[in-house]
Amino acid sequence: MARRGESDDEFDYLFKMVLIGDSGVGKSNLLSRFTRNHFSLDSKSTIGVEFATRTLQVEGRTVKAQIWDTAGQERYRAITSAYYRGALGALLVYDVTKPKSFENANRWLKELRDHADPNIIVMLIGNKIDLKHLRAIALEDAQSFAEKEGISFLETSALEAINVEKAFQIILAEIYRIISKKPLSSSTNPKPRPTESIKEGNTIVVSGPDVNNSQSRCCST
Numbered sequence: 001m002a003r004r005g006e007s008d009d010e011f012d013y014l015f016k017m018v019l020i021g022d023s024g025v026g027k028s029n030l031l032s033r034f035t036r037n038h039f040s041l042d043s044k045s046t047i048g049v050e051f052a053t054r055t056l057q058v059e060g061r062t063v064k065a066q067i068w069d070t071a072g073q074e075r076y077r078a079i080t081s082a083y084y085r086g087a088l089g090a091l092l093v094y095d096v097t098k099p100k101s102f103e104n105a106n107r108w109l110k111e112l113r114d115h116a117d118p119n120i121i122v123m124l125i126g127n128k129i130d131l132k133h134l135r136a137i138a139l140e141d142a143q144s145f146a147e148k149e150g151i152s153f154l155e156t157s158a159l160e161a162i163n164v165e166k167a168f169q170i171i172l173a174e175i176y177r178i179i180s181k182k183p184l185s186s187s188t189n190p191k192p193r194p195t196e197s198i199k200e201g202n203t204i205v206v207s208g209p210d211v212n213n214s215q216s217r218c219c220s221t
Contacts, residue, residue, distance in 0.1 A: 021093035
């Protein structure tokens, strides 16, 4: 059972998740919107890998989501691939105004499947729907891609906080549904000691607004 009695570490499950996709699609703002309800117009490209945590209730159990925001630039691919290991869920993000970011979703999905647990839960995210006049990717095209690949799909706006909470809630609930019945095939323990999980990079956490959030960076200069 997970550790109890320490205010920042009271949870039943620690779930690791990753945000993947091209640079500039809004991964960092999706993360900050979900974990801190914050959006930055001056958001810079992620250097290496960053993570944040949030704790929330899922079907009556306390789940801590540890969410890793991986850099989309090519030069960081070797760094980020290591962070797929132990991840239970992934949000594959593209920008609805940038066709190339949608085209590259297939490559990101292949890389994820090459490095992550075969049973990882994946959701395709079409971000920046607030830019209606610049939309270049039709909703139907993304839905078709998601159906073909057997993954879920949702459109979001980190700027206007549209569907951000919903996306994370859906994927965390699905992870919990699977974990509570049968652990994934990876070595990840659904109820690890908090210090072990974060140290080994084996899990991710999501929390409610009433719980302290934490952020960290690694590989930054």
